[in-house]
Amino acid sequence: MSSTAVEPRGWFKALLHVNGWLVYIFFYAPIILLVVFSFSASRNVGVWGGFTFEWYGEFWDSQATRDSLWNSVQIAVLSTLISVVLGTMAALALERFTFRGHRVFDALLYLPIIIPDVTMAVMLLLFFAQFFDVINAVFGTDLRKGFSSIVLSHIAFNISFVSVVVRARIAGMESRLEEAAMDLYATRWQAFRYVTVPQILPGILGGGLLAMTLSLDDVVITQFVTGPGWTTLPVYVFGLIRKGVTPLINAVSVVMLLGSVTLVALSILADRARSVGDT
Amino acid sequence: MTTPAVELKGITKRFGAVVAVDSIDLEIADGEFFAMLGPSGCGKTTTLRMVAGLDFPTEGSLKIFGDEVGTLPPNKRPVNTVFQNYALFPHMTVLQNVAFGLKMQGVDKSAAASQAREMIELVQLGGLEDRKSSQMSGGQQQRVALARALVNHPKVLLLDEPLGALDLKLRQEMQGELKRLQRELGISFVFVTHDQEEALTMSDRIAVMHEGQLLQVGSPEEIYEHPVNRFVADFIGQTNLLEGTIEDSATVCLANGVRVKATSSYSTGAKVALSLRPERAHLSMRGDGASDGSSIDGVIERMTYLGNARVYSVRLDWMEVEVREENRPGAALYEPGTEISIHWDPGAVWVVADS
Numbered sequence: 001m002s003s004t005a006v007e008p009r010g011w012f013k014a015l016l017h018v019n020g021w022l023v024y025i026f027f028y029a030p031i032i033l034l035v036v037f038s039f040s041a042s043r044n045v046g047v048w049g050g051f052t053f054e055w056y057g058e059f060w061d062s063q064a065t066r067d068s069l070w071n072s073v074q075i076a077v078l079s080t081l082i083s084v085v086l087g088t089m090a091a092l093a094l095e096r097f098t099f100r101g102h103r104v105f106d107a108l109l110y111l112p113i114i115i116p117d118v119t120m121a122v123m124l125l126l127f128f129a130q131f132f133d134v135i136n137a138v139f140g141t142d143l144r145k146g147f148s149s150i151v152l153s154h155i156a157f158n159i160s161f162v163s164v165v166v167r168a169r170i171a172g173m174e175s176r177l178e179e180a181a182m183d184l185y186a187t188r189w190q191a192f193r194y195v196t197v198p199q200i201l202p203g204i205l206g207g208g209l210l211a212m213t214l215s216l217d218d219v220v221i222t223q224f225v226t227g228p229g230w231t232t233l234p235v236y237v238f239g240l241i242r243k244g245v246t247p248l249i250n251a252v253s254v255v256m257l258l259g260s261v262t263l264v265a266l267s268i269l270a271d272r273a274r275s276v277g278d279t
Numbered sequence: 280m281t282t283p284a285v286e287l288k289g290i291t292k293r294f295g296a297v298v299a300v301d302s303i304d305l306e307i308a309d310g311e312f313f314a315m316l317g318p319s320g321c322g323k324t325t326t327l328r329m330v331a332g333l334d335f336p337t338e339g340s341l342k343i344f345g346d347e348v349g350t351l352p353p354n355k356r357p358v359n360t361v362f363q364n365y366a367l368f369p370h371m372t373v374l375q376n377v378a379f380g381l382k383m384q385g386v387d388k389s390a391a392a393s394q395a396r397e398m399i400e401l402v403q404l405g406g407l408e409d410r411k412s413s414q415m416s417g418g419q420q421q422r423v424a425l426a427r428a429l430v431n432h433p434k435v436l437l438l439d440e441p442l443g444a445l446d447l448k449l450r451q452e453m454q455g456e457l458k459r460l461q462r463e464l465g466i467s468f469v470f471v472t473h474d475q476e477e478a479l480t481m482s483d484r485i486a487v488m489h490e491g492q493l494l495q496v497g498s499p500e501e502i503y504e505h506p507v508n509r510f511v512a513d514f515i516g517q518t519n520l521l522e523g524t525i526e527d528s529a530t531v532c533l534a535n536g537v538r539v540k541a542t543s544s545y546s547t548g549a550k551v552a553l554s555l556r557p558e559r560a561h562l563s564m565r566g567d568g569a570s571d572g573s574s575i576d577g578v579i580e581r582m583t584y585l586g587n588a589r590v591y592s593v594r595l596d597w598m599e600v601e602v603r604e605e606n607r608p609g610a611a612l613y614e615p616g617t618e619i620s621i622h623w624d625p626g627a628v629w630v631v632a633d634s
Contacts, residue, residue, distance in 0.1 A: 004596070042500050073354075107437050117595075174366060176362050176363075176364070176366040177366050177368060177369075179353070179362070179365040179366070180360070180362055180367075180368070181368075181379070181383075182332075182352065182353045183331055183353045183354070183359060183360045183362075183382050183428075184359065184379050184380035184383055184427065184428075184431065185354045185383040185384050185431070186354055186355075186379075186383045187354060187383075188352075190383055194379075195368055197367070198370045233433075261357060
C-alpha cells in the first residue's frame, strides 16, 4: 500500500485545478475590484476614471466618517475588553469546575453564536426598550440607547466567541500545571497569575482579536440598538449605499478591510506563538 | 518512638458513590524510601494526592510530622511532589521552573536563583538552566521535576509514577539516582508505582493496595516471602497458586487429594492456596524423588526458552503450573509429554487464604 494519496490524473486533474482557481477568483476578485476602484477618479462606481487618492481624502475630510470610525473604535475596544474578561471567566468556570447547571450554562453560552443576528437584534432592542428605564431607576445609572446599548450588545455576543476560543486553549492545557504550582507554595491566585494566564494567553489574545473584528464589522445588531449620535462605521457605510453608491464607499470599505486583515493576521500570530510555546 | 513523617488513620476518600480509598491506616517513618504499589485504580495515587493536599480525605486523620494537615491546601504543607509526566511549566526555563517554589515562598530573587542553580547541579543538569522545559528529553525533564521539588527542602518528597514515562535503560539509571538522592538528603521519599519490580528493588518498605484497601505493608522480603493473601502473592513476582484445604497446622490437602507439608495458622478445613514460586520448584523424572510431602506429579505441557532459564508449563490433575529451571550447563531437558514430578524444599511454599 502506498502511503501517499491517490494522485489524480489527466482531465480530472485539470478540472481540479480549474476548480481551485474558480474558488480563488470567487473569493478574491470582489476584493481586488473594491481596492482598484477605490482609487478610481470616476464618480460612477465601476467605471475607471484614472488614478486618484481623492476618495481617501474625502473619507478623512468628512466629519461624519471620522466620527463613525471613532465611534466604532471606542465601542470595539471597550466591548472587547469586557467580553474578554467575562468570556475567559466563563471558559475557566466551564472547563475547570463542575457545578449545578453546568450543562445548561454551557448550552446557553453557545446561543449567541447560533441564533440569527436579526433575532438577537430584535431581542436586544426589546430588552433595552423594556429595561433601561428600570435599571436606571434602580441603580441610578444613565443608560440610554446609543453607546451603552451598543457596547452591551456587542459584549453579549462576544462573550460567547471569546469563551469558545479560550476554552479550547484551556482544554489543551494540563490541569496538573496548576496543581504543580500550588504544590510549590503558590496560592490559588498566584497559580492563576503565574501559570494559568501565561498558558492561556494566546487563547485570550486570539479571542480578543476575534471579538474586536466582530464588533467592528457588526451592522445588523448595532443598527437596531443604536441611538442618536452613535453611528458606527459599518452602519454609516450601509446608510451611504441607500443614498447611492459612490467610490467613497469603496475607500471606506478598503479601510475597514485593512483593519480586519490586520486583526486576523495578529490573531494568527497569537496562535502561532501558542504552538511555538508548546513544542 | 519518633514521630512518623506521614501518619494516616482511617483515611477514606469517596468520589460520589465510589470509594477510592477505604479506611487506610499507615505510618511512614522519616528517612524511609516507601513504595505504594498496586494495579491502576487501586487508590494509591489518590492516597498520595491526599498527602500532597491535592485531594482532601472524606474521613480520617492525616498527619505530617505530627501536625494534622487533613484539609490544609497544598501550599501550606511541607511536602513537594514530582508529578506523573512531570507537569513542568512549559512557558518557563529550567531555572525558572526550579526557582518557582522559592519565588512563591518569597525568597529573595538572587538567593532563589543561586539555590536553584545548586539544585540543578545536584541533578546533573548544569549548563541547561536557560533551556525551555519542552526542549529537554524525558530523562532531563524528570531531573528538572526532581530539582523543582527538592529545592524547597521538603520534609517528605512525593513521587507519582516518577519513572513511568522513561524507557527501560533510563529507568534503571534513574532508580539508582533516586536512591542516591534519597540517601544524601535523608528525607522520606514516598513513591507510587504499579511496577512491582521497581517497588521491590528501590524501597525500604512497600504498601500493597487493591481496590482502595491496604492489603499489606512490609519490607520487600516480607511481602515477597510472606504475602498475606492470594492477591499479594500473585501481584508481587510470579507464583503458582495451588488450591487446597487445611488438614492440620502442618498439612495442606491439595485439590487433587495430594497431601503436602506446609505450616500455617489457618484453621482445619479452611480453603487456602499454596503459593509455589516458579524458581523454587524443580523437576525430576517421575519416581526419582521420594514422595516426602514436598512434591506433586505432572506432565510437561510446553517449554519456553528465556536464555538464562527455561520455563516449563506443567499440567497437574486440575491446573497448570510453571516451573523455572536455570539454564546451567548440563541442566536436564524435558520434552513435552514427559511424566515428571515437581518437588521443592520444605519451607519453599507459603500458604495464603484463598479469597
